[in-house]
Amino acid sequence: MSRPAPAAPAVPFTDLGAMTRDVRDDVDAAWKELLTESDFVGGAPVERFEGEWARYCGTTEAVGVANGTDALVLALRALGIGGGDEVVVPANTFVATAEAVVLAGARPRFADVDPGTLLLTADGLAAAITPRTAAVIVVHLYGQTADMDALDAVAARAGLPVIEDAAQAHGATWAGRRAGSMGRLGCFSFYPGKNLGAFGDAGAVVTTDPRLADTLRSLRNHGRAGGHHERHDLVGTNSRMDTLQAAVLSAKLARLDGWTGARRAIADRYREAAPGTGAVRLVRVDSRAAPVHHLAVAMTDDRDGLRAFLAQRGIATAVHYPVPCHLQAAFTRFADGPLPVAEAAAARIVSLPLFPHMTDDQVAAVCGAVAGWDRGRGDGAR
Known part of the structure; x- marks a missing residue:
């Protein structure tokens, strides 16, 4: 069966x-x-x-x-x-x-x-x-x-x-x-x-x-x-x-700018939910750049815990990329030594859902769950 x-x-x-x-x-x-x-x-x-x-x-x-x-x-x-x-x-x-x-x-x-x-x-x-x-x-x-x-x-x-x-x-x-x-x-x-x-x-x-x-x-x-x-x-x-x-x-090109505008609006809401002062911090945006937010990448010290917390609430996540290129088996022969920033980030990054047709309820669900994770880190509630 x-x-x-x-x-x-x-x-x-x-x-x-x-x-x-x-x-x-x-x-x-x-x-x-x-x-x-x-x-x-x-x-x-x-x-x-x-x-x-x-x-x-x-x-x-x-x-x-x-x-x-x-x-x-x-x-x-x-x-x-x-x-x-x-x-x-x-x-x-x-x-x-x-x-x-x-x-x-x-x-x-x-x-x-x-x-x-x-x-x-x-x-x-x-x-x-x-x-x-x-x-x-x-x-x-x-x-x-x-x-x-x-x-x-x-x-x-x-x-x-x-x-x-x-x-x-x-x-x-x-x-x-x-x-x-x-x-x-x-x-x-x-x-x-x-x-x-x-x-x-x-x-x-x-x-x-x-x-x-x-x-x-x-x-x-x-x-x-x-x-x-x-x-x-x-x-x-x-x-x-x-x-x-x-x-x-x-x-699709005729619709790209509209889709990009939707991505930016979602990313702005994520940044309000995770302003960088709690357990989840979104990748920094340079003031001279206008990103198109292909991915909404955040960093946290407990990536597995956050992903499990979100999955329990029906929110899918991904990781881009868990192994830096110089540590991939195919490319270690080209590595000249450690690269500490990339190596440390690889263990902390997590990608949140982001696509231009997300509904308001879907965005709110992600924002609420991320904010809930931040609050729960203080008392161990996960």
């Missing part, structure tokens, strides 16, 4: 279905057109989305690729980075950032992060630079941009190009400049769970350098020379964007 499926939590961690319903009619119409045209890879819908995304990011070029990891790998390759080179990456990031460096043939050089924002700092970058350093990947994690003014200054002094990993920062800004527009290249993932997500894997690289854009277009398409199907000037790969994904992204 099979057991009944467990009831869904009262507050799920995310709800992709609600965003899908918002764009269903537009996607249905696009799909019918694609079936009629039978143009399933590249084509006009991809070019249209590339133009829309470049304008949205404040760049002149956008190159659609198959996924966010490829975006990083191809950005590194377009800059000529490979064997013998080092690339500075923060230890607190999704593993794809470091993975891309290795896939490009270079060596990741891990740097520690700010204890408040958990993002790469200028001091962390400066400490990680060696004579072999060829670039830095700045990660705008959780939806907040890093301090690009300070990081750009350090990189410029060292003669290093800056690549932005903006996979979690669609539309985020630093001092009014959009994520992806501040480095030589900006890399995005459109994985379904992202703020701007496709119906499968997709990614893009943005830049204001047309030569780099041309190189990226060749690399994503087996190294083909522009306009020549049978001429291959570079050793490339197959990283083309599906036409359906481009159509989905165009439909």
Whole structure:
């Protein structure tokens, strides 16, 4: 006799279905057109989305690729980075950032992060630079941009190009400049769970350098020379964007700012419930940044206790990321020593539910539970 499926939590961690319903009619119409045209890879819908995304990011070029990891790998390759080179990456990031460096043939050089924002700092970058350093990947994690003014200054002094990993920062800004527009290249993932997500894997690289854009277009398409199907000037790969994904992204892009506004309103309510004086403290927001809150990350000394407390109340949580990159088995050979901030934070971080279609009752439930946890810490009631 099979057991009944467990009831869904009262507050799920995310709800992709609600965003899908918002764009269903537009996607249905696009799909019918694609079936009629039978143009399933590249084509006009991809070019249209590339133009829309470049304008949205404040760049002149956008190159659609198959996924966010490829975006990083191809950005590194377009800059000529490979064997013998080092690339500075923060230890607190999704593993794809470091993975891309290795896939490009270079060596990741891990740097520690700010204890408040958990993002790469200028001091962390400066400490990680060696004579072999060829670039830095700045990660705008959780939806907040890093301090690009300070990081750009350090990189410029060292003669290093800056690549932005903006996979979690669609539309985020630093001092009014959009994520992806501040480095030589900006890399995005459109994985379904992202703020701007496709119906499968997709990614893009943005830049204001047309030569780099041309190189990226060749690399994503087996190294083909522009306009020549049978001429291959570079050793490339197959990283083309599906036409359906481009159509989905165009439909969602029209709604992105509205969804971002909803995320910001929810994050503001969370910050009121956990103002940083109790047992739960949200990751700090820099006053010069306008985050898009891909994740609502908090820190607490008893993460397992908090997660259990919330789960008992039907509130789902997650952890992004419990093991810093330099301590992952695949990357320990690249570690040059301890990185105390990233290591300490990894044991304390927890991600609260945050998605643009959260109801007022769901937000209130999370806020009330977090506040209740804070109160209960004083008398052991959990």
